[in-house]
Amino acid sequence: MSKIFGARSTTDEVLDGVDLSGRRILVTGVSAGLGVETARALAARGAHVVGAARDLKKAQAATEPVRAAAANGGTLELVALDLASLDSVRSCADELVADGLDFDVVIANAGVMAPPFGKTSDGFETQFGTNHLGHFVLVNRIAPLLKPGARVVSLASAGHRFSDVDLEDPNFDRGGYEPFVAYGRSKTANVLFAVEFDRRHRDAGVRATAVHPGGIQTELSRHMTEEMLQGLLDSVARSTPAGGTGQFEWKSIPQGAATSVWAGIVAPADAVGGRYCEDCRVAEVVDGEGLRGGVRSYALDPERATALWARSEEMVGERF
Template identity: 45%
Template sequence: MPSPQTPLGSGYGPATRADDVLAGIDLSGKTAIVTGGYSGIGTETARALRAAGARVIVPARDAQKARAALDGLDVELATMDLTSPASINAFAAGYLASGQPLHFLINSAGVMACPLTRDARGFELQFATNHLGHFQLTARLWPALVGAHGARVIALSSLGHRYATVDIDDPNFERREYDRWIAYGQSKTANALFAVELDARGKSRGVRAFSVHPGRIVTDLARHMSAEELQKIGALDEHGQPVVDLARGLKSPSQGAATSVWAATSAQLDGLGGVYCEDCDIAVLAPEEDVTVPGSASIASGVRPWAVDPVAAERLWMLSERMLGVSL
């Protein structure tokens, strides 16, 4: 039976920071891989896990940018490009060759609202990066996750999942008009559905999966949005600085990283999986009529039923296997 999409009453909330979640937790002897760990929320996630004692590996496409962002943090850098199957395979093979188990896989990297771009395979870039790249990475690292005898995989979804379902028949916008926000929403729904099906397949092997909405945080993820767009939705102030306003879901990077860290490490989630989380708790199911306009200043909370539908999750999994030629 799937875990219920019902809040636990965790005791945490929007103001919780990653360090708050990890207070008193010793992760010595544990290993975490954090994609996107050299930008924004990912960097805060990597920093907090390392501060709690975990060995942290950050795979990066841009090594120079990663070194600058992680300067002073005791984390390991490796090379990987989520849009390159060969690069993903090489990174995973290198890790598996170490013979070490993998306790936490935090799939935090992503792109948002970019113009129509296709990778070398012809796949739409947001779907390819946010979902397919992480699907392949997880599949290739599967032996190490199983070998941990208690691993968690965290998929960074978003409130943006409310913008769109996954179009199984045309995920790459080959027959429909491209809309950058619909494409982003599709990829974020895919992240949530990935966690649903991965958990269903992994729980008997000790691998649990969760999707999370970190909150609305202005990071490099918003590089395809203009300052005017960000100010219009209240994410930047009149001086061009990021706004933190918890009443509107606008968080600091440390507050944004808290739900990822909580989902990865909290004993409150023992025996559970496949659920969508926000504000360091399991989110409520949003009513079907709760519509969110793409690219708006919405402060809606909760997960749309389509993003935690096990039937849709299995269909997406099968599509992903066909597109990539990989499986667990």
């Protein structure tokens, strides 16, 4: 790569000079925050963006900047998708498959963080069911639309460092629910999904990667109390980032969405395939306490990824 990007890079900087005319890209969660910015940056460079959202009325209003920025033939199409309902996920996937139009990139951006204990309409713990299983079914069902050279970007988080997946009790049926433990499980699952999806599809020229957008103040944190947020910031402050030290700073939304478009469009496929990226680079494996710097080894464990895939198929009642 001729350009080096980092934590402060924005979507416009990463995509500077990139022509996406004729490219078709699916972005989930386009009703706010990172999803809207990701869609805007792509449509502004000529991409046909299919934006998925649970609340289409909200998404229609939120994506006005996307339509305003669209250039060089760029467009935005909205589709209904409620990741907390497999009926909705399957309906969305079936509609896309029936259209028969290929995708160059899928950015699995939507998610929830640290809500009170609850379950999806299918009986899964809310975060695992929404963040992981909903995208698991969606991406696998539309996999035939991914042409050679396509990429899947799974939005994970440094929050994966809170917890590995629990394949024995993914829904907290034995009790002991803690919002950030559940969030950590779901975000680890997002990384492991990318590892296994990449393994299964790379011979066909389709690659998958996971990304951490960084700390951004968006609607994702709407379930967090001030006490929870302060506890999170205290944990970050006690951490030492890989490769140096530095005070934590929030990213802007364009900075937060930069790693998604970098991994999906700009970075070499072989560099990011099956890996975890942060700050527009491939992250190092860093075990130990704290939320800053790197990816825990359990999130990239290929055997763990295969086991999660099998458990996920069992839970959703489909084999891929």
